[in-house]
Amino acid sequence: MPIAELFLSLHKHRTSADFSESTISELDAIASLFPLNFDETGNQIKQILEKRYTDGISGFKNVKVEGSKIAGIFYDIVSPSLTKSFNFTILVDDETAKKYKPSMSEDEANEYTKNSFTGNLSFYHGNSQSVVDSIKTDGAIPERNDTGMYGKGFYLAASKDEAEYYALTRSGQDTAVIASKVNVKNPYVCNSQDIQDLKDNLFKHLGDDNSSVVTEYFKAKGHDSIYLQDMGYFVTFDTKQTVTYSEDKRTVQQSEAIASSRPSAYTIDTLGNAAKSDTGKKLLKANRSN
Incomplete structure (x- = not known):
């Protein structure tokens, strides 16, 4: 699902972001994402993550909304031979979401x-x-x-x-x-x-x-x-x-x-x-x- 479509209604304050290293290494699939243009709403998610992961994010995959959290995988293409991938979870402020x-x-x-x-x-x-x-x-x-x-x-x-x-x-x-x-x-x-x-x-x-x-x-x-x-x-x-x-x-x-x-x-x-x-x-x- 495109990031724009997924996050259209998720303009909510986050409380934290957590990461764990992933073992995914689909270089051909990653290469097909580029050039990738983050739309304005997708950029909000990218900016949240880059406050914790400061090396820069190249792309997203398998992003899903699960209750009060947004979870998925982001990639950092360091070089043609090295791609880092991480699972991420952004927790949504439930009180803001409810209001x-x-x-x-x-x-x-x-x-x-x-x-x-x-x-x-x-x-x-x-x-x-x-x-x-x-x-x-x-x-x-x-x-x-x-x-x-x-x-x-x-x-x-x-x-x-x-x-x-x-x-x-x-x-x-x-x-x-x-x-x-x-x-x-x-x-x-x-x-x-x-x-x-x-x-x-x-x-x-x-x-x-x-x-x-x-x-x-x-x-x-x-x-x-x-x-x-x-x-x-x-x-x-x-x-x-x-x-x-x-x-x-x-x-x-x-x-x-x-x-x-x-x-x-x-x-x-x-x-x-x-x-x-x-x-x-x-x-x-x-x-x-x-």
Whole structure:
């Protein structure tokens, strides 16, 4: 099973990692793994292991989830004639695992986010019904959003209307808007122009495909999310930061009827509506980040 598929829902704090030397020596099979590209989620597992095994990891094999632990084999190809292989086990913090669920009741969501920067404020995400179903089942996974104008992550609006505008762009599909709470500690609070200036000044040489770099830049500065005060948009960086507690469904016919009575989702008249919502107004009081 690919690492990305295996670890999509396992964004949990670990408590320890243990190793024991293995006697496996399948050099032909190992060679077939390369070049191997660890995806963002697989990299989290790689980074955990390399805090204990500092020589560097070349590949994984037979990785499985067993209750509250992740176990498997990792390889270190030292030279064409020498490959080290180790069994590994990562123990998951059971308390953290128990607390996080992609979907909760509103009371559970309030408890989960009670110490968040945003308190118990609600945010909204609109999309096709199939995407919303996957969010409710697997979680709000930032890695599934390949692009993002203000950084790579999972996007939420402070206004339900704004989220519905976005859902209505999914023409010919059943749509839904989900209400969510976010559990963040240190968002980068700014306006949209601040992000654009950053991209123009520091990342312009990367072209338009620089959303991941923006996110990594803020992570390196100790931020776990972005909040755009002028837009009323939240961008979360980690799956377990977002939990959903309710859903408003629309059939194709209902979506088309609503769309015909409203302006386009991204006209100058609708941009910033989220910032004017009750949630957006409350967050206007937040201090801007330096």
